[in-house]
Amino acid sequence: MIQNGINTLADSYITHPVAQPEDKMQFSEEAVAELEEIISHYPERKAACLPALWIAQREYGGHLTPAAIREVATRLGTSQTEVEGVATFYTMYNLRPRGRHHLEVCTCLTCAVMGAYDVVHALEHALDISIGETTADGEFTLSEAECLNYCGNATVVQVGDHYFPDISPSNCLNLVEELRKSEKYTPALLADSLVKIQTPGASLKGGGSFKAEEI
Numbered sequence: 483m484i485q486n487g488i489n490t491l492a493d494s495y496i497t498h499p500v501a502q503p504e505d506k507m508q509f510s511e512e513a514v515a516e517l518e519e520i521i522s523h524y525p526e527r528k529a530a531c532l533p534a535l536w537i538a539q540r541e542y543g544g545h546l547t548p549a550a551i552r553e554v555a556t557r558l559g560t561s562q563t564e565v566e567g568v569a570t571f572y573t574m575y576n577l578r579p580r581g582r583h584h585l586e587v588c589t590c591l592t593c594a595v596m597g598a599y600d601v602v603h604a605l606e607h608a609l610d611i612s613i614g615e616t617t618a619d620g621e622f623t624l625s626e627a628e629c630l631n632y633c634g635n636a637t638v639v640q641v642g643d644h645y646f647p648d649i650s651p652s653n654c655l656n657l658v659e660e661l662r663k664s665e666k667y668t669p670a671l672l673a674d675s676l677v678k679i680q681t682p683g684a685s686l687k688g689g690g691s692f693k694a695e696e697i
């Protein structure tokens with residue numbers, strides 16, 4: 483009897499997620515529609531955890547706050563611990579604020595041989611930060627990245643959803659200047675692109691910054 487009651491409550495929670503009282507859900511209407519479209523491709527709601535986190539990363543301004551993780555858990559009808567486990571496992575989810583542009587320099591073998599650390603040092607010097615830090619004006623975060631699968635054009639720098647090949651200590655400064663002029667917030671663009679690539683139908687119904695034909 484009690485077991486039945488528990489099952490009924492759990493089932494109802496999974497199909498009709500309820501927000502925890504202390505949280506204000508922040509997903510826009512478009513983001514909710516996009517998520518529900520994605521969920522419809524999976525046998526159970528929680529299987530959409532990866533794209534849900536990308537959407538959350540976009541909706542929460544580029545990084546996953548504890549409230550963002552709770553919102554994903556609520557919308558997927560799963561536990562916060564489970565979502566947190568996924569968010570902390572993959573380095574592509576940002577758990578703290580990033581600069582408006584996240585410069586990820588590949589320092590894996592081929593890029594390292596081709597001078598990736600010279601690029602890193604040039605960027606550190608130009609931006610007056612070290613790897614892992616964000617500039618005081620919030621414009622740039624600098625990180626190392628594992629192989630970006632673009633080894634033929636080493637050294638490679640990823641910024642949001644764009645790869646910049648053949649980067650050297652001199653042309654990396656041009657890249658910084660070009661990015662300064664751009665008005666885009668690149669971490670959110672990456673989240674948009676990845677969700678749409680994973681679930682093509684989402685690009686037609688969901689919000690986000692890209693039109694389907696742009697990806």
Ligand code: FES
Pocket residue numbers: 588589590591592593594628629630631632633634636637638
């Ligand atoms: S080693 Fe840098 S892209 Fe592969």
